[in-house]
Amino acid sequence: MQDGDRRPTIGNVAELAGVSKTSVSFAFNAPERLRPETLMRIRRAAASLGYRPRAVSRTLAKRRQGSIAILAPHALGTMFANPNFGEFAAGALTAAEIAGYSVHFVSPLHGPLALAVDRVNAAGVIAIGLRADGPEIDEIRRSAVPVVMVDSSPSIDEPSVAVDDEAGARAAGDHLLGLGHLAFLVISLGPYPSTSGDPWSVRARRMAGYSSALAAEGIVLSEAEVEFAPASVEGGADAFLRAWAAGVRPTAVLAMSDAMAIGVLSAARQLGIRVPHDLSIVGFDDIELAPYTDPPLTTVRQPTRLKGEEAVRLLLEGPLRREDRRGGHRVLETRLVIRASTTTPAARTAGRTGRRGTGRGGSDAVVATRKSSASTEDSMHKDRQPMGIVKEERT
Amino acid sequence: MQDGDRRPTIGNVAELAGVSKTSVSFAFNAPERLRPETLMRIRRAAASLGYRPRAVSRTLAKRRQGSIAILAPHALGTMFANPNFGEFAAGALTAAEIAGYSVHFVSPLHGPLALAVDRVNAAGVIAIGLRADGPEIDEIRRSAVPVVMVDSSPSIDEPSVAVDDEAGARAAGDHLLGLGHLAFLVISLGPYPSTSGDPWSVRARRMAGYSSALAAEGIVLSEAEVEFAPASVEGGADAFLRAWAAGVRPTAVLAMSDAMAIGVLSAARQLGIRVPHDLSIVGFDDIELAPYTDPPLTTVRQPTRLKGEEAVRLLLEGPLRREDRRGGHRVLETRLVIRASTTTPAARTAGRTGRRGTGRGGSDAVVATRKSSASTEDSMHKDRQPMGIVKEERT
DNA sequence: TTGTAAGCGTTATCAG
DNA sequence: CTGATAACGCTTACAA
Numbered sequence: 001m002q003d004g005d006r007r008p009t010i011g012n013v014a015e016l017a018g019v020s021k022t023s024v025s026f027a028f029n030a031p032e033r034l035r036p037e038t039l040m041r042i043r044r045a046a047a048s049l050g051y052r053p054r055a056v057s058r059t060l061a062k063r064r065q066g067s068i069a070i071l072a073p074h075a076l077g078t079m080f081a082n083p084n085f086g087e088f089a090a091g092a093l094t095a096a097e098i099a100g101y102s103v104h105f106v107s108p109l110h111g112p113l114a115l116a117v118d119r120v121n122a123a124g125v126i127a128i129g130l131r132a133d134g135p136e137i138d139e140i141r142r143s144a145v146p147v148v149m150v151d152s153s154p155s156i157d158e159p160s161v162a163v164d165d166e167a168g169a170r171a172a173g174d175h176l177l178g179l180g181h182l183a184f185l186v187i188s189l190g191p192y193p194s195t196s197g198d199p200w201s202v203r204a205r206r207m208a209g210y211s212s213a214l215a216a217e218g219i220v221l222s223e224a225e226v227e228f229a230p231a232s233v234e235g236g237a238d239a240f241l242r243a244w245a246a247g248v249r250p251t252a253v254l255a256m257s258d259a260m261a262i263g264v265l266s267a268a269r270q271l272g273i274r275v276p277h278d279l280s281i282v283g284f285d286d287i288e289l290a291p292y293t294d295p296p297l298t299t300v301r302q303p304t305r306l307k308g309e310e311a312v313r314l315l316l317e318g319p320l321r322r323e324d325r326r327g328g329h330r331v332l333e334t335r336l337v338i339r340a341s342t343t344t345p346a347a348r349t350a351g352r353t354g355r356r357g358t359g360r361g362g363s364d365a366v367v368a369t370r371k372s373s374a375s376t377e378d379s380m381h382k383d384r385q386p387m388g389i390v391k392e393e394r395t
Numbered sequence: 396m397q398d399g400d401r402r403p404t405i406g407n408v409a410e411l412a413g414v415s416k417t418s419v420s421f422a423f424n425a426p427e428r429l430r431p432e433t434l435m436r437i438r439r440a441a442a443s444l445g446y447r448p449r450a451v452s453r454t455l456a457k458r459r460q461g462s463i464a465i466l467a468p469h470a471l472g473t474m475f476a477n478p479n480f481g482e483f484a485a486g487a488l489t490a491a492e493i494a495g496y497s498v499h500f501v502s503p504l505h506g507p508l509a510l511a512v513d514r515v516n517a518a519g520v521i522a523i524g525l526r527a528d529g530p531e532i533d534e535i536r537r538s539a540v541p542v543v544m545v546d547s548s549p550s551i552d553e554p555s556v557a558v559d560d561e562a563g564a565r566a567a568g569d570h571l572l573g574l575g576h577l578a579f580l581v582i583s584l585g586p587y588p589s590t591s592g593d594p595w596s597v598r599a600r601r602m603a604g605y606s607s608a609l610a611a612e613g614i615v616l617s618e619a620e621v622e623f624a625p626a627s628v629e630g631g632a633d634a635f636l637r638a639w640a641a642g643v644r645p646t647a648v649l650a651m652s653d654a655m656a657i658g659v660l661s662a663a664r665q666l667g668i669r670v671p672h673d674l675s676i677v678g679f680d681d682i683e684l685a686p687y688t689d690p691p692l693t694t695v696r697q698p699t700r701l702k703g704e705e706a707v708r709l710l711l712e713g714p715l716r717r718e719d720r721r722g723g724h725r726v727l728e729t730r731l732v733i734r735a736s737t738t739t740p741a742a743r744t745a746g747r748t749g750r751r752g753t754g755r756g757g758s759d760a761v762v763a764t765r766k767s768s769a770s771t772e773d774s775m776h777k778d779r780q781p782m783g784i785v786k787e788e789r790t
Numbered sequence: 791t792t793g794t795a796a797g798c799g800t801t802a803t804c805a806g
Numbered sequence: 807c808t809g810a811t812a813a814c815g816c817t818t819a820c821a822a
Contacts, residue, residue: 010800011799019808020808020809021800021801021809022801022809022810023807023808023809025800025801025802026807033807035807035808053800054516054798054799056454056455056798056799057455057801057814058799058800058801059814060452060814060816061800061802061814062802062814063801063814067499076484076485076488076489076492077485077486077488077492079485080482080485080488081683083478083481083683083684085481086478086480086484087475089481090472090473091472094471097470097471097472097502102464102500102501105488105498105500106497107488107492121449121450233683262687265687288476289478289628289657289684289688291661292657292661292688293684293688293689294687294690294691404814404816405815405816414793415792415793415794416815416817417792417794419816420817421791421792424817428791428792429791429792433791433792448815448816449814449815451814452798452814452815452817454798455798455799455800455814455815455817456798456816456818457798457818458798
């Protein structure tokens with residue numbers, strides 16, 4: 001861990017160039033204040049020594065950080081296993097780069113996040129999926145570092161950005177109901193059932209959306225009809241297999257992420273279940289690859305990349321500048337994208353239903369648009385179409 | 396950018412607790428040296444003030460960084476658009492986390508990488524895809540920060556990790572040749588043709604692999620048969636469309652990344668070209684979703700996640716500890732994974748060939764294993780099968 | 791067990 | 807235009 005070969009310091013350069021440290025500093029930060037020839041001399045000295053100003057010292061002296069931290073709720077290897085997190089990172093990193101900030105990723109692997117956050121000493125923090133009422137958020141508040149919350153409770157004081165999970169989930173449920181499905185399985189986020197039961201977590205909001213849709217038809221999910229899994233392909237596959245082994249026989253599955261939905265796709269294939277003929281699947285996220293799966297995935301699109309950009313923008317424009325480190329809540333819209341992984345249930349169950357006869361196959365399904373209850377200041381990142389429901393056909 | 400409300404410092408705590416700064420420091424770093432009651436007093440004082448030691452100051456004083464930087468060759472938004480980079484990040488971040496390091500992502504967006512690297516002041520650096528003979532690597536060397544190179548030239552001094560791109564690419568070419576293809580299009584990495592022409596870049600190595608395979612059948616790629624594109628779905632789609640518009644009519648495409656291959660899939664669909672019947676496609680990477688595309692993608696698997704882990708491990712074990720900041724080259728193997736996006740060419744061209752009659756459809760193709768020339772210390776991350784060629788069928 | 795004081799490498803202030 | 811000198815916040819010999 002030693003640095004071994006000591007890097008040259010500003011002092012060495014000053015000495016070699018025969019000037020003061022101040023001048024050397026000027027040479028790097030305000031060249032115009034130096035006479036061209038001294039500047040040259042200093043530059044040469046610095047170059048010959050291979051001197052480069054050290055960032056830590058600089059930040060200490062200037063009292064200003066050049067980086068922001070992204071706090072992930074799980075180990076980063078796990079996070080990045082979900083392509084959707086890559087999307088988010090891409091958005092956040094892009095916005096940060098443009099503003100000249102570099103980005104730190106921090107996870108709770110080595111003790112609580114609150115501790116981790118000041119290990120990295122960032123100018124500001126973007127916290128993902130933190131509980132609104134947990135101890136962590138308090139710790140972070142006390143650390144006096146500006147924070148913006150992502151996918152957390154909207155009831156929180158800090159600026160935040162989230163998506164309208166509930167409306168999205170409801171649209172997914174409505175869609176399936178409209179096709180005539182009655183037997184569901186939902187693959188919920190997180191390895192365990194509601195350990196804490198934060199009513200404001202992403203999964204709680206999505207579950208509320210699914211439930212409210214199903215409730216309209218008098219359907220109530222039993223405990224067996226909800227599996228929990230990490231947001232990965234493997235997680236989704238395992239969850240479906242588990243449910244199947246437990247005797248659950250859905251005609252439709254609602255997955256809280258596309259990665260998990262793809263896992264279900266693969267598990268179904270393993271079991272010889274044809275999608276969508278025997279089983280309809282709808283995901284969540286609409287990752288870039290969703291249109292290219294086999295079959296193309298029906299899913300709830302969320303503007304993930306935009307979410308990342310907004311989080312950074314909010315941090316940089318709001319709490320980092322001004323005193324008031326609150327306000328600035330932003331709720332982005334979701335939209336159901338209908339592709340080929342959903343259709344009317346096969347005869348075996350379709351017999352007992354047939355309501356809402358949108359009939360003849362998934363690609364014809366057009367469910368009544370249910371207006372999102374969220375603020376709608378912004379349109380989607382991916383395109384200019386309004387939010388809501390969209391039917392995508394192969395070109 | 397101001398910090399606004401000054402955070403409490405160690406001095407404030409000392410004052411409030413009626414002790415010296417040293418004691419406060421001890422309270423945080425060597426509690427056992429303090430009498431329990433003083434420790435308590437300090438702790439209370441610190442807590443009441445909401446004091447937390449500042450990482451910058453600490454690093455400056457200890458001369459030791461707690462973070463490592465990952466240097467990306469392109470804007471990070473671009474990088475993360477490729478799911479394969481997410482895989483790499485997952486690997487690197489996992490290894491870093493375990494070792495207690497946090498990770499910084501740095502891109503060349505604001506001036507040269509060499510400058511960016513000391514903006515973040517990391518303990519060590521992982522440089523991706525840097526030219527072996529470029530100026531950047533020299534700059535980084537001079538900055539005296541330990542480096543490990545990823546996907547760079549093996550001829551370099553620094554420790555490095557890469558994969559056997561050439562063997563992988565050759566296997567892909569052989570596979571297609573074995574199926575009877577004669578008309579190819581390769582989608583190469585990077586937005587532009589060889590701006591610099593580093594013979595050791597990933598794309599040069601892969602191109603060499605493709606070429607050497609094709610050369611064995613006397614096929615030489617014309618300039619029109621090589622398109623360049625960013626490693627994204629969109630990039631691949633555009634590239635294929637461009638080539639098509641230019642009149643290129645391949646029966647098989649060799650894409651240097653799965654993301655691009657999926658783009659080709661989508662472009663082909665747009666043009667009404669059936670895959671694999673009218674067009675065979677082989678990708679590179681074998682991202683997690685590759686088995687679930689439509690049709691499932693034949694591709695060259697590289698152990699991307701492992702690559703990330705190894706890079707960090709090499710950095711942490713080698714240059715960060717010892718004086719010798721060289722050696723430790725690691726070349727990981729690749730393996731062709733045959734799925735359903737490749738098959739024998741359709742009649743239109745197959746007529747003039749038919750050699751090597753592996754016949755009846757891609758899923759039967761078994762090409763002779765060509766032993767990788769790379770070191771083979773390690774097996775794949777994803778499973779325990781040996782490297783080489785593998786045929787994957789739907790279960 | 792606790793305190794004093796000297797760094798760590800820069801930048802900022804204020805003279806000259 | 808350039809130079810002393812004092813921060814910046816924390817660690818760490820060395821003393822007491």
